[in-house]
Amino acid sequence: MEPTVGPAFGVKQRGSDGPEITIFIFDPTGLLTAARGATEQDEAPLIETEVEPRIGGVPDAPNDVRVLWGGGVCDTTYTVEITKDPDGGLHFDVSQGPQSSSTCDSLGIGRGVVLTFKSPVDATKATGAFHSASPQ
Numbered sequence: 001m002e003p004t005v006g007p008a009f010g011v012k013q014r015g016s017d018g019p020e021i022t023i024f025i026f027d028p029t030g031l032l033t034a035a036r037g038a039t040e041q042d043e044a045p046l047i048e049t050e051v052e053p054r055i056g057g058v059p060d061a062p063n064d065v066r067v068l069w070g071g072g073v074c075d076t077t078y079t080v081e082i083t084k085d086p087d088g089g090l091h092f093d094v095s096q097g098p099q100s101s102s103t104c105d106s107l108g109i110g111r112g113v114v115l116t117f118k119s120p121v122d123a124t125k126a127t128g129a130f131h132s133a134s135p136q
Contacts, residue, residue: 011113013037019073021097023113026081029090031117033063038112042066052130053094053112055123062120067092068112069130074104080113089125096133 008027014020014037025035047056047068058064067080077097085091 008032009035011035011037013111013113019075021071021075021111022077023111024077024079025113025115026079029082029084031090031119032082032115033118034116036114038066038068038110038114040110042112042114043068043110051128053092053128055092055126055128057121057123058114061116063117065090065115065117065121065123065126066112067094067115067128068110069094071096071109071111072099072104073109074099074101075109075111076100078111080115082115085125085127087125089127090121092126092128093131094128095131098133 009025009032011023011025012020013023023037025032045059047054047066053067053069056066058066075096076099079095081093083091
């Protein structure tokens, strides 16, 4: 999926066992005010879903949303594009950048961002999609 406008934010994120990568965040909605790479502490409370990306609120921070997914050691970049759903909720498209090797099939590195919006967000209404990349 090609982003519709230039990135609003570019954040660095390091998985527990992997390289530091850049995550580019595109926000044609104009609602985003800040972003940071997710840390291990952002995994809690657990987001109960089998779907990637996992989307959840942040306790005591009603304007913040966690967008989390599993990555691997060959990750280079990701993009996250924020759009509005027809029902008024937010939608997050997470697209994996090119992989650094064609022999990487190892998953298990936590990836993600914490996004801050201008006003409170009902993360239970948020949807998302994960788009895998092909190896270079």
